[in-house]
Amino acid sequence: MAITESPAAAVKTPAPAAEPTPMVTIRGVSKAYGPNVVLRDIDLTVNKSEVVCLIGPSGSGKSTLLRCINFLEVYDRGEIRIEGQLVGYSDTTPRRRLSNAELRGLRRNVGMVFQQFNLWPHMTALENVAEALVQVRGMDKGAAADRARQMLARVGLADKADSYPSRLSGGQQQRVAIARVIAMEPHLMLFDEPTSALDPELVGEVLQVMRDLAADGMTMVVVTHEMGFAANVADRVAFLDRGRIAAFGPPREVFHESPDPRLTQFLQTYHERNSF
Amino acid sequence: MKFSVIVDALPHLLGAAVTTIWISLLGVMLGQVIGVLVCVARQSGRRALDVAGGVYVSFFRGVPLLIQLLLIYYMLPLIGIDVPPLVAAIGALSLASGAYVSEIYRGSLNAVPHGQSEAALALGFSAPTIWKRILLPQAFRISVPALVNELILLLKASSLISVVGVAELTRTSQTISASNFRPLEIYLAAGVIYLAINSALALFGALVERRLAQG
Numbered sequence: 001m002a003i004t005e006s007p008a009a010a011v012k013t014p015a016p017a018a019e020p021t022p023m024v025t026i027r028g029v030s031k032a033y034g035p036n037v038v039l040r041d042i043d044l045t046v047n048k049s050e051v052v053c054l055i056g057p058s059g060s061g062k063s064t065l066l067r068c069i070n071f072l073e074v075y076d077r078g079e080i081r082i083e084g085q086l087v088g089y090s091d092t093t094p095r096r097r098l099s100n101a102e103l104r105g106l107r108r109n110v111g112m113v114f115q116q117f118n119l120w121p122h123m124t125a126l127e128n129v130a131e132a133l134v135q136v137r138g139m140d141k142g143a144a145a146d147r148a149r150q151m152l153a154r155v156g157l158a159d160k161a162d163s164y165p166s167r168l169s170g171g172q173q174q175r176v177a178i179a180r181v182i183a184m185e186p187h188l189m190l191f192d193e194p195t196s197a198l199d200p201e202l203v204g205e206v207l208q209v210m211r212d213l214a215a216d217g218m219t220m221v222v223v224t225h226e227m228g229f230a231a232n233v234a235d236r237v238a239f240l241d242r243g244r245i246a247a248f249g250p251p252r253e254v255f256h257e258s259p260d261p262r263l264t265q266f267l268q269t270y271h272e273r274n275s276f
Numbered sequence: 277m278k279f280s281v282i283v284d285a286l287p288h289l290l291g292a293a294v295t296t297i298w299i300s301l302l303g304v305m306l307g308q309v310i311g312v313l314v315c316v317a318r319q320s321g322r323r324a325l326d327v328a329g330g331v332y333v334s335f336f337r338g339v340p341l342l343i344q345l346l347l348i349y350y351m352l353p354l355i356g357i358d359v360p361p362l363v364a365a366i367g368a369l370s371l372a373s374g375a376y377v378s379e380i381y382r383g384s385l386n387a388v389p390h391g392q393s394e395a396a397l398a399l400g401f402s403a404p405t406i407w408k409r410i411l412l413p414q415a416f417r418i419s420v421p422a423l424v425n426e427l428i429l430l431l432k433a434s435s436l437i438s439v440v441g442v443a444e445l446t447r448t449s450q451t452i453s454a455s456n457f458r459p460l461e462i463y464l465a466a467g468v469i470y471l472a473i474n475s476a477l478a479l480f481g482a483l484v485e486r487r488l489a490q491g
Contacts, residue, residue, distance in 0.1 A: 070398055100403060108400030118395035122413050132399040135409060177395075184399060 020047035023188055023219045024069060028078035031064060038064050039075065040243040046188075049217040053230035053251075056240035057266055062223045065240065066190050069221065070110045071103055082110060082188060108136055111181030115193040117173040119165040125152060125176045126161040129183050137184065151179040155209050171202030175209055182213070189213070191222040227270055231255055239263045281461045285452050289462075292448035293469050299362075299444060300431040303369030307430070310370060311377025316407065318378070319385065329378070336375035342436045344368045349440045365437035373430050380422045384415035417488045424481030428474045435470075445469060 024046040031039040038061045046052045054062040067073035069080055071088035074097070080087040085106060089095040119128050129148035133139045139147070152158050155175040165173050174194055181189060191210070195203040207229050214220060214233050224230060230237050230251055237254040239247040239262075247258045255267065318329035336344065345368040352359045359367070388411055396406045438447035449466040453459035 072394060072398060100397065104400045104402060107398055110398070112395075112398040114391055114395060116389070116391050118389075118391035120392060120395070120410055120414075122417065131409065132396075132401070135402075135405045136400045180399070 020050070022046070023048045023050070023083060024221065025081045026065075026069075026078070027080075029065070029068060029075045029080060030077040031061075031068065031073070031075045038243050039068070042078070042243075042245055044238060044245060044248070046219060046221055048219055050235045051214045051220045051222065051233055053234040053237045054221065054223045054240060055225070055227070055230055055237060055266075056246075060240040061243040062238075062240045063192055066192055066221060066223050069188075069190055070107055070112055071098075072112075082106065104136075108184060109187045111184060111186035111189040113174070113177055113181055113189065113191045113194045115196050117165070117170070117177045117197070119173050119177055119180075121165050124162050124164055125157060125168065125179075128165070128176055129180045132180065132184055147183055148179070151183040152176070154182070155179045156205075169202055170198045171205045174198065174206045178206075178209055178213075182218075188219045188221070191220065191224070193223050193225065195224070195226055225270075227255070227267075239266070241266075277461060278458065279461070281456060281458045282465045285456075285462055285465065288448055288452060289445065289465055289469060292443055292445045293473065295442070296431065296434055296444040296446075297473060299366055299369065299437070299442070300427070300434045302366055303434070304373055304427050304430055306366070306370030307373030307377050307426075310374025311381055312412065314374060314378035315381040315385065318382065333375045333378060336372050337379075341368065341372050341433050342439065344372060345436060345440060361437075361440040361442050364440055365434075365442045369430060369434060369437070372433070373426060376426055376429075377423070380419045380426065381412075381415050384418040384422075385411060387418050388414045420481065420485050420488060424477060424484075427481075428477055431474060431477070432470065 022045050024044070026042055026044040029039055029042040030037070042061075042065060044052070044065075054066060056062045064073055068075045069082070069087065074088065079089075085091075086095075087106060088098055088103065090098060119125075120131070123131060126145060126148050129151050130141070130144040133144035133147060134141060137144075149158065149161060152161055155178055157172060157175055157179070160168060160172060160176070165176070168176065178194075194210070195206050198206065203226065207226060210220070210222070210229070211233055222229075222234070232251075234251050236249060237247075237251045238245050239254060239258070239260070241260075241262045247254050247260050247263050254263070258264070314329045314332060317325040318333075320326070345364065348368050349359065349361065349364040352364070392410055392414065393406050396410050401410075434444060435446035437444060438450065441447065443451075445466055449462045453462040456462075
């Protein structure tokens with residue numbers, strides 16, 4: 001089967017539901033740091049309730065692309081839309097870059113999970129989860145705490161509500177970070193190498209939480225080096241190489257049928273590193 | 277050495293020590309407020325605010341406190357503002373400590389990982405909320421040792437306000453030794469009192485640090 005960058009071809013893949021609704025549409029997005037081009041003309045559509053994994057060697061631009069989706073990273077050309085709304089710029093010609101204040105409305109519907117968890121160390125697990133509910137959603141403290149408790153229970157950490165992050169393992173910290181995001185009921189979740197900073201034995205518990213979210217129908221874009229997760233959970237996988245999407249499709253196709261030599265090499269390295 | 281001299285003078289000295297303590301505490305508290313404001317101004321990304329903050333810091337760090345104090349005391353009356361010595365003293369102390377504190381906070385803010393505010397930004401926090409809830413509380417924790425150090429320095433520097441006639445510990449020592457001709461005993465006692473106050477401050481600082489480290 002041919003590997004294609006065209007989003008039109010992506011629509012041809014058998015959809016589970018009747019008509020897929022696009023959640024994120026990325027069209028012709030490019031970005032450069034001076035002479036160093038990190039994203040080249042990226043096209044990608046993520047449908048509602050779909051899990052898309054971005055894989056690729058370091059420096060391929062996958063994290064940058066992910067961070068462009070909620071505009072933590074500025075893209076220069078092209079457009080990214082979430083539920084039809086243009087990300088980061090005014091929907092006018094010529095377009096104007098939006099301020100952080102103007103981006104708040106969009107960001108409260110897009111959750112992000114970071115490689116380094118980024119929990120706030122001066123707050124307990126419960127406070128970490130409740131904070132955004134109070135400060136961004138405007139909930140009163142009691143209701144926010146109740147909801148935070150529910151969310152911690154959902155990631156299996158009900159008993160750690162009063163622990164500070166420094167007392168939690170990496171896996172537990174990342175699960176709190178996920179609870180902090182899902183408490184906001186995002187329409188879309190972005191994961192930036194969520195298990196890369198974890199000891200190997202702690203990776204599983206985080207991936208399990210992510211599997212549960214996927215099963216509940218959360219729309220997810222995941223930058224990951226966990227090929228097993230990509231193979232088993234992703235609806236589609238994009239392989240990025242030197243700022244381009246070099247392969248895109250269902251995991252089976254990308255992992256086993258792609259003719260792209262760089263992808264073959266990337267997977268080869270991965271297999272060698274993980275075999276003993 | 278006659279210790280009876282010290283015993284006689286002790287009530288006066290201790291009373292003056294209380295003045296030293298509350299002037300210093302007031303100076304440090306006002307200095308905190310000024311320091312935070314200047315620090316936020318300099319990090320705000322607005323050029324005018326950054327420059328104004330920079331000029332402020334370089335003046336109050338670069339000119340000796342004694343000169344600042346005399347300038348405030350003698351200059352303001354020239355433009356028709358009559359400053360009581362106490363106000364001039366507290367003003368000078370807080371302006372000077374504000375300059376140092378803003379630099380302490382700047383360093384501490386740089387020590388807060390970028391991901392901390394990024395996580396808040398991604399959740400839709402406003403910039404003022406990120407400052408209030410995420411950055412400043414963490415910067416404060418990091419800066420506690422430096423702030424205690426600053427408090428101790430300020431308390432010692434408060435001896436300089438004796439020149440404008442505020443009856444704090446140093447000034448009172450001068451007055452007493454000028455009348456009983458026993459400077460050695462009196463200044464020795466004053467030195468011990470300063471040492472005692474600062475030791476207590478250092479102990480308090482260590483306690484606060486340990487409390488915060490638990491979080």
